[in-house]
Amino acid sequence: MLPARAQDFGDKMSEFLLAMDSGTSPLVGHQVMLNSNIQADESLLINAAEAGRIELIAFVYAEINLMSFKYQPGDQLWQPNSGQEQAISLDSLRQQATNASVLLMGVYPGTARRLALDYDQDDWMNRSQ
Numbered sequence: 001m002l003p004a005r006a007q008d009f010g011d012k013m014s015e016f017l018l019a020m021d022s023g024t025s026p027l028v029g030h031q032v033m034l035n036s037n038i039q040a041d042e043s044l045l046i047n048a049a050e051a052g053r054i055e056l057i058a059f060v061y062a063e064i065n066l067m068s069f070k071y072q073p074g075d076q077l078w079q080p081n082s083g084q085e086q087a088i089s090l091d092s093l094r095q096q097a098t099n100a101s102v103l104l105m106g107v108y109p110g111t112a113r114r115l116a117l118d119y120d121q122d123d124w125m126n127r128s129q
Contacts, residue, residue: 034102055112062100
């Protein structure tokens with residue numbers, strides 16, 4: 001147990017830190033799971049990505065395979081982490097959820113390429129190596 005004076009200082013410091021706006025969207029880290037059993041509403045994430053507040057990535061888990069995608073605002077397509085495959089629509093991504101789980105996640109602007117397409121930042125897509 002902290003002395004009353006230290007507790008008061010801690011409370012005031014917490015209040016001070018929480019009063020500052022970090023500029024981070026509340027949707028950074030927000031996740032939506034798409035699968036055949038759940039009808040999820042991903043529109044909140046997509047709208048925030050279109051507005052530039054977040055970037056959006058998707059992971060598709062199918063048995064032992066993991067694919068990842070980066071959302072491209074404007075043309076509303078998902079770029080896969082393989083240089084040989086074409087970008088796909090949200091409907092195509094949803095169709096993959098019938099045989100696998102698809103996780104959509106909001107990330108900090110500027111980080112989606114590294115997180116979804118090129119983990120080691122060597123300019124080679126993850127599944128192209």
